Amino acid sequence: MYEVRIHSRGGQGGVTAARLIALAAFRDGKHATATPFYGAERRGAPIVAFARIDENPIRIYSQVRSPDLVVVLDRTLVPIVDVLKGLKPRGAVLVNSGHAVSLDHMKVHRVDLTGIALDENLVIAGEPVLDTPVLGAIARLGVVSLESATKAIAELFQDPRNVSAAERAYREVVL
Amino acid sequence: MKEIVTANYAIAEAVKQAVPGVIAAYPITPQTEIVERIAQYVARGELACDYIPVESEHSAMAACIGASAAGVRTFTATSSQGLLYMHEMLHWAAGARLPVVMANVNRAVGPPWNVWADHTDALSQRDTGWLQVYVATAQEAYDTTLMAFRIAEDKEVLLPVMVNLDGFLLSHTMQDLETVEPGSFIPPLHLPHAIDPAHPAAYAPLTGPKDYYRFRWEMEKSMRAARRVITRVEKDFAGRFGRRYGVTEEYRCEDADILVVAMGTLAREAEVAVDRLRAEGTRAGVMRLRWFRPFPTLDLTGREVVVIDRDYSFGFGGVLARSLCSAARIEPFSVIAGLGGQEVTYEDIASFVRERRPGEEYWFGVKGDV
Structure with missing residues (x-):
């Protein structure tokens, strides 16, 4: 089973990103679940969401405790949340950042999702959209196929800039 | 068709296919997505039904009771405090032998305030005369909701059914769902005691000590019969759609x-x-x-x-x-x-x-x- 934990702030689309991962994995022909962890949080508060992908039906409902991939949509969370908690020994980390991120001497993949969203004018209520472009970067890591990622995005969002932003993130992620 | 949805959406989808005539709705976390989704179907013209946005859960159940008494298929959804607010009406729906179907997204009862999964809300309603079923996947939520209409409306049962699903853990988790075309699996509702203006009758008149217990015994007989009906309906469902469920x-x-x-x-x-x-x-x-x-x-x-x-x-x-x-x-x-x-x-x-x-x-x- 492949498990993903997404760290974001309320309103940044962490929950939607988890749903997109599950939908894309489903389009790849796999079983997948996406679960938000809803706390009493409000917009701006740190939140987590989970996605699981497997060849077989998934019977686990509890939170992901040892993720294969940690996604951080907001790098200001790094000093305040233990984003690496429980990460599998060969697990991967993907951070939304325009420049190199040092995390406990870990190899960190980065992609400037905020920059891409602003560039593509993919902004809702003054906030750059991160949940659709991040799926492109996740596809680059091999978690889901790019084809299914773009299909999943197009299924949920009509604005074609979501797909083009994801394709850019796919190309621009620094591995 | 195969898709990946939350269990809340799976239930809304099943309700759409069962085509109730009246849906009464009052939002409460974590159930809200169900009635929100159904409202969307109605607004888009995908589901032709009277959608009544009521002012409370008590009224939601009262509206379902009124419509059901007129022989109309009804549905509502709730959680926790909302379910408790319906309590009196839950007894009424069952006692009046009305096959209302309701989804209850199990959530803790406050105080202390808590919106997460807990079964005490539904279990504290166990003596109201409702059938209660608990599901564990989006697929099962969908399949069971379809079966719930058929079971509630069976002439041997004619009791309301509550479909329970864990708040957030299931209601907000996306899982795969294969929808079906229910077709003749859910036949039209024929309520033998439906209100008919052409044949006026008194409903729920005062019933004295010499008669009351007999109505209660009739309810219990139907509850016992429901065991058979549930098995029969689950078997029919498996035969038609290939998914097998048991008690x-x-x-x-x-x-x-x-x-x-x-x-x-x-x-x-x-x-x-x-x-x-x-x-x-x-x-x-x-x-x-x-x-x-x-x-x-x-x-x-x-x-x-x-x-x-x-x-x-x-x-x-x-x-x-x-x-x-x-x-x-x-x-x-x-x-x-x-x-x-x-x-x-x-x-x-x-x-x-x-x-x-x-x-x-x-x-x-x-x-x-x-």
């Missing part, structure tokens, strides 16, 4: 010495715990109870039983554990876990089995003597 869902139970009994998502996660325990040489199995009312006849003789309750009856014990004590004459290890969304993993469930103490009660997370 209980059993996992690796055949040769099991120890059974974990629970309802909802905890029982499904327990399957992973059982796989671990089996790998250690412990012959364990999971019996997931789907139907809580009518309560099934279970043969648990010769097995040790670990019951997990995501609920509690104060001054007595876990509702499921205590029900099994009396219905199946067993002395289980009673674990109280998952209250108000308390995190319970398959590792935790495996440890409940490893450290079982038959006849005792254990509150997960509570330190010291309990």
Whole structure:
């Protein structure tokens, strides 16, 4: 089973990103679940969401405790949340950042999702959209196929800039 | 068609296909997505029904009761405090023999305020005369909702049905769903005692001590008949659509010495715990109870039983554990876990089995003597 934990702030689309991962994995022909962890949080508060992908039906409902991939949509969370908690020994980390991120001497993949969203004018209520472009970067890591990622995005969002932003993130992620 | 949706959406989809004539709705977390989605179907013209946005849950059930009494198929959804606010009307729907179908997204009862999964909301309504079923996947939520209309409206039953699903853990989790074309699986509702202006009659008149008990006995007869009807409908569903359900869902139970009994998502996660325990040489199995009312006849003789309750009856014990004590004459290890969304993993469930103490009660997370 492949498990993903997404760290974001309320309103940044962490929950939607988890749903997109599950939908894309489903389009790849796999079983997948996406679960938000809803706390009493409000917009701006740190939140987590989970996605699981497997060849077989998934019977686990509890939170992901040892993720294969940690996604951080907001790098200001790094000093305040233990984003690496429980990460599998060969697990991967993907951070939304325009420049190199040092995390406990870990190899960190980065992609400037905020920059891409602003560039593509993919902004809702003054906030750059991160949940659709991040799926492109996740596809680059091999978690889901790019084809299914773009299909999943197009299924949920009509604005074609979501797909083009994801394709850019796919190309621009620094591995 | 195959898609991936939350269980809330799965239920809305099933309701759309069952085409109720009246849906009364009042939002409450974590149920809101169900009535929101249904409102969308109605607004887009995909579902032709009277959608009544009422001012409270009490009114939601009252509206369903009124429409159902006129012989119309009805649906509503609620959670927790909303369900409790309906309490009087729940008795009314059952006593008036109205086949209302309702989804209850199980959520803790406050105070302290808590929006997460807990079965005490529904279990505290167990004596209202409603059938109660607990599901564990989006697919099962969808399939069971379709079956609920058929079961409630069966002339041998004519009692309301409550479909229960764990708040957030299931209601907001995306899983795969295969929808069907129910077609003749849900025939039109024919309520024999529907209000008919052409033939005026009195409904629910004062009933004296000489007659009241007979109405109650009729309800109980229908509850007993519901056991047969449930099995018949589940069999018909399997025949038409290929997915098989039972009063209980059993996992690796055949040769099991120890059974974990629970309802909802905890029982499904327990399957992973059982796989671990089996790998250690412990012959364990999971019996997931789907139907809580009518309560099934279970043969648990010769097995040790670990019951997990995501609920509690104060001054007595876990509702499921205590029900099994009396219905199946067993002395289980009673674990109280998952209250108000308390995190319970398959590792935790495996440890409940490893450290079982038959006849005792254990509150997960509570330190010291309990």
